[in-house]
Amino acid sequence: MKQFKVLGTGCAKCVKTAEMLERISQELGVPVTVAKETNVEVIMGYGVMSTPAVVLDEVLVHSGSIPNRDQIETWLK
C-alpha cells in the first residue's frame, strides 16, 4: 500500500492537498494511507521550504503548491 505524507504547518492548502489525495485514490480504487505532518522539525528533515509538500513512501515527490490531478494519478500508478 502506498503511503502518502502531506507536509505543511496546517494551512488551508495542505488540508486541500490531503483531501485531493484521498478522493482521487478512492476514485481510482487504489488503497493508500494519507497522513498529515505538521511538525516543523520533521518537515525540515525532508529539506522542504515551500509547503504543501507531498512525500510518497518516504520520497519527496512534490512541494510548493497543491498538486494537480495528473500528478496525483501518476503517483497512484
Added chain:
Amino acid sequence: MLYIFTDLANWIVYELLGLAQTTKVGDALHFFIEDTTKIFALLAVMIYLIALIRSSLNIETIRAFLAGKNKVLGYLLGAFFGAITPFCSCSSIPVFLGFTSAGIPVGVSMAFLLTSPLINEVAVLLLVSLLGWQFTLIYIAVGLIIGIAGGAFLDLIHAEKMLQPFAMKAYENKPNATVRLSSATALTMRERHAFAVAELKDIFQRVWIWVFVGVGLGALLHGFVPDDWFASNLGHGEWWSVPLAVLVGIPLYSNATGVIPIMESLLLKGLPIGTTLAFCMSTVAASFPEFILLKQVMQWKLLVILFVTLLVSFTLVGWILNMTFM
C-alpha cells in the same frame, strides 16, 4: 488611463443610482466603486505580467544565492529578495528553517522574512495607483531599511542562540551547507504562462477579501469622517500620535493589500505621513498570528526582542518622516 475608473464610478453612483455628489453615502460609495474596480483590474494585469517574469525564480534559487554571502551583502540581498518574492505567511517557518540549515545567518533570514509581507508587487502597485510615486518610493525605502536594520540588529545580539534547540543545532551543523543551484531547466513560454495563471488565481484568492475590507473601511473614513478631523486633531505630528498609531496597529491584522486603501483615506484626511506609515507597517508586520507561528522556531526571549524592535523602529520611522515632511 486610470480616469476610466473615475468615470465608471461617476456613472454608477451619480447617474444610475442618482445620488448627489455632496452626500456622505454618495461620496463613500464613489470611493468604494472607483477603488475596487481600479484595484482588481490593475491586479489582474500586473500579477500576471510579473509572474511571467518571475516564474524561473523559486525559493531554492534564492537560498543558494544567499548562502555563503558575507553578512552585509546578505542583509541587502535578503531584504531585496523578500521584496520581490510573494509570500504566504504559512511558508515562513519552513523557509526560515531551510535558510537556517543552509548556514544562512538568522539576521539575513529575518531581513527576508520582515521585508516580504511589507513589500510585494501588489502593495507597490496599489501604492503607485492610489498614492503616487513619491509616497511609493518612501514606502519601499522604509520597508527595506527596516528589514536590513532589523536583520543586522538580530545578528548583533546573537539571535541564533535564542532559537529553539533543534533549529540552533541545524544552524550549527549546517547539514545542507553546500546547497548549490540544481540544474535549472529553462522554462518554455507555455510553462511560464501556466505558472502565471496559477499565481494569479492563488494571489487573487488570498487578497480579494482584503481589497473589499480595506477599500470598504477606507470608503467609510472617506465619506463619514469630517475632512478636517485628523488635520485638526492629529495633524501637527504630535509626538505621541506615532507610538499610539503603532499600538493601535498591533491588534489589527491585515496584509498590505487591505491597509493601503485605508492609508489613502487617512492621508486624504490630513493625517501626517509618518503617523500613517507607522500605523500601516504595524498592522502588516507586527501581528500576533505571525508571531505565534514563529514560536515554533524561536524562544520567547527572541520573540519579545523582535516584537519590541519592530515597534521601536516603526515609531522612529514615523517620527523621522513627520519631522521631514512637516
